[in-house]
Amino acid sequence: MAMGYFAYRWDMPLSIRAALYPLFGKRVNGPIGHGISILALVGTVFGVATTMGIGVVLLNVGFSKIFGLEEGLTLQIALVIGAVVLTILATTSGVDRGIRWISELNLWSAVAMMAFILIAGQTAFLLNALVENLGQFFVTLPAWMFKTFAYVPGSSEWMGIWTLFFWAFWLAWGPFVGVFLARISRGRTLREFVIAAITVPVLCDFIIVSFFGNSALYEVLQGNTAFAELAIQSPERGWYALLEMFPGAKFLVILATFSGLLFYITSANSGAMVMSNFSASIPDPSEDGPKWLRIFWAVLTAVLTISMLLAGGVITMEYATLIFALPVTIIVYLVMFSFYKALKIEQAESEGKVLRRPSIAPSGGHIPERSWTQRLGQMLTYPSKRESIKFLERTVRPALDDVANEFRRQGYDVERINADHDKNAASATAFVGNTNIIAASGPLLRLSTAAMNEFYYQVSMVKTPAPTFSGKMAADSDVYYRLEVTTQTGSGGYDLTGLNKQQVIDDVLEQYQAYLNFLTAPVQSDEALTTATPIVGKE
Numbered sequence: 001m002a003m004g005y006f007a008y009r010w011d012m013p014l015s016i017r018a019a020l021y022p023l024f025g026k027r028v029n030g031p032i033g034h035g036i037s038i039l040a041l042v043g044t045v046f047g048v049a050t051t052m053g054i055g056v057v058l059l060n061v062g063f064s065k066i067f068g069l070e071e072g073l074t075l076q077i078a079l080v081i082g083a084v085v086l087t088i089l090a091t092t093s094g095v096d097r098g099i100r101w102i103s104e105l106n107l108w109s110a111v112a113m114m115a116f117i118l119i120a121g122q123t124a125f126l127l128n129a130l131v132e133n134l135g136q137f138f139v140t141l142p143a144w145m146f147k148t149f150a151y152v153p154g155s156s157e158w159m160g161i162w163t164l165f166f167w168a169f170w171l172a173w174g175p176f177v178g179v180f181l182a183r184i185s186r187g188r189t190l191r192e193f194v195i196a197a198i199t200v201p202v203l204c205d206f207i208i209v210s211f212f213g214n215s216a217l218y219e220v221l222q223g224n225t226a227f228a229e230l231a232i233q234s235p236e237r238g239w240y241a242l243l244e245m246f247p248g249a250k251f252l253v254i255l256a257t258f259s260g261l262l263f264y265i266t267s268a269n270s271g272a273m274v275m276s277n278f279s280a281s282i283p284d285p286s287e288d289g290p291k292w293l294r295i296f297w298a299v300l301t302a303v304l305t306i307s308m309l310l311a312g313g314v315i316t317m318e319y320a321t322l323i324f325a326l327p328v329t330i331i332v333y334l335v336m337f338s339f340y341k342a343l344k345i346e347q348a349e350s351e352g353k354v355l356r357r358p359s360i361a362p363s364g365g366h367i368p369e370r371s372w373t374q375r376l377g378q379m380l381t382y383p384s385k386r387e388s389i390k391f392l393e394r395t396v397r398p399a400l401d402d403v404a405n406e407f408r409r410q411g412y413d414v415e416r417i418n419a420d421h422d423k424n425a426a427s428a429t430a431f432v433g434n435t436n437i438i439a440a441s442g443p444l445l446r447l448s449t450a451a452m453n454e455f456y457y458q459v460s461m462v463k464t465p466a467p468t469f470s471g472k473m474a475a476d477s478d479v480y481y482r483l484e485v486t487t488q489t490g491s492g493g494y495d496l497t498g499l500n501k502q503q504v505i506d507d508v509l510e511q512y513q514a515y516l517n518f519l520t521a522p523v524q525s526d527e528a529l530t531t532a533t534p535i536v537g538k539e
Contacts, residue, residue, distance in 0.1 A: 016040045462482040
């Protein structure tokens with residue numbers, strides 16, 4: 001969420017160092033930023049390699065059961081080599097093709113297996129246990145957050161191979177998963193991201209762990225101690241032993257192995273792509289690293305996985321992950337603090353506008369003062385695209401030209417851009433909520449200052465469904481065009497249609513005054529504000 005925010009709101013590269021800009025400023029482009037990127041990259045490499053190592057041990061058992069192959073290091077290395085070949089094929093096709101196709105197939109195969117376990121297993125017991133597990137989790141979570149087993153002799157070993165290892169494992173994956181999720185979440189609001197990328201996956205985790213874990217516990221409660229001992233000594237064999245207890249065991253084993261292989265390839269695919277992004281200079285967050293670099297990281301990760309398998313297997317990977325996740329942990333805390341500071345900055349700017357303006361739009365934007373005839377005219381008018389373009393040409397552009405000329409006369413560096421509305425803009429449309437903004441539309445006024453960001457004022461054409469009470473037919477397909485103002489803090493949410501030239505100029509000056517007030521107003525008594533640079537048209 002932090003990396004996506006700084007990439008798409010502040011118009012910065014999609015990287016860890018960019019998310020730390022509020023803390024370190026321009027120093028993120030120097031040795032501090034390079035060090036942070038290297039630590040994030042190394043942590044990601046070992047996190048992905050550890051996953052590949054643990055995954056290949058599980059797949060080793062599955063392929064042995066399906067094809068009758070001999071379990072061992074040879075089969076594990078062969079699986080790593082086969083997976084890296086598939087990874088190279090998928091990563092070179094980009095996010096929207098290979099990686100997306102494999103991820104969706106992965107999801108549906110996992111859902112099918114989980115549904116089979118629920119229906120073919122102890123359905124009533126699993127559903128009852130799910131409810132009880134959820135209650136236990138939320139009731140005991142505060143206590144377990146501080147549990148260190150200080151009064152249990154020899155507990156440090158267990159803490160190291162379980163609690164600390166999984167903490168380190170997840171933290172090592174933090175930069176990798178963060179960049180990947182941010183890369184595919186452009187145009188989402190923070191609320192949508194929290195629901196889709198955090199809340200829903202956690203709920204899915206509850207269901208998955210509860211269904212499979214309680215299926216195993218049910219066998220233990222029935223007195224199957226041999227299965228319990230196998231699961232403790234060799235979790236990967238215990239997993240397949242559980243599946244073989246269900247009807248259609250052969251099919252279930254094949255489905256589980258196939259799903260595990262897809263999980264494996266998906267992690268390797270997205271890992272190679274993210275590592276190429278970490279190690280390349282990519283100013284545009286919508287682009288990925290070069291294909292040759294993705295291939296390089298896919299091969300290097302596979303070589304590292306094989307090396308750790310030869311050196312001692314999963315135990316070696318656990319120790320490596322613990323070591324390299326420590327600096328990533330520090331970076332994670334810095335990113336959280338930096339993100340919090342940036343959100344406070346944007347909140348302060350938004351509140352500053354509200355305090356200054358007598359008339360506020362529902363979304364927080366300023367509504368320019370209108371006469372009663374203008375207000376009534378706006379209520380009764382639903383302009384077409386041609387009418388909106390004509391208003392831009394005759395009123396908005398001359399107003400912005402006048403403001404720009406005055407700024408230049410005062411010695412300011414000003415840029416004026418006029419988009420061509422007559423060309424086909426369908427290919428340059430950005431979707432926001434239930435409306436779509438023609439990205440190429442709207443005259444732009446940009447003013448460079450000595451602050452961290454620039455002031456700009458743009459008028460975007462927003463294609464909006466006409467209301468049913470407007471007298472137009474087929475309201476679900478009939479549309480009109482709003483002329484919404486967008487500044488460096490995002491869309492203002494109000495429409496300029498119907499204003500005269502002087503009112504547009506007044507609105508530009510209101511926005512610029514709010515910008516100046518924001519630069520000088522403190523968030524707290526002992527802390528001065530810095531500014532943010534979100535990109536045009538983003539919520």
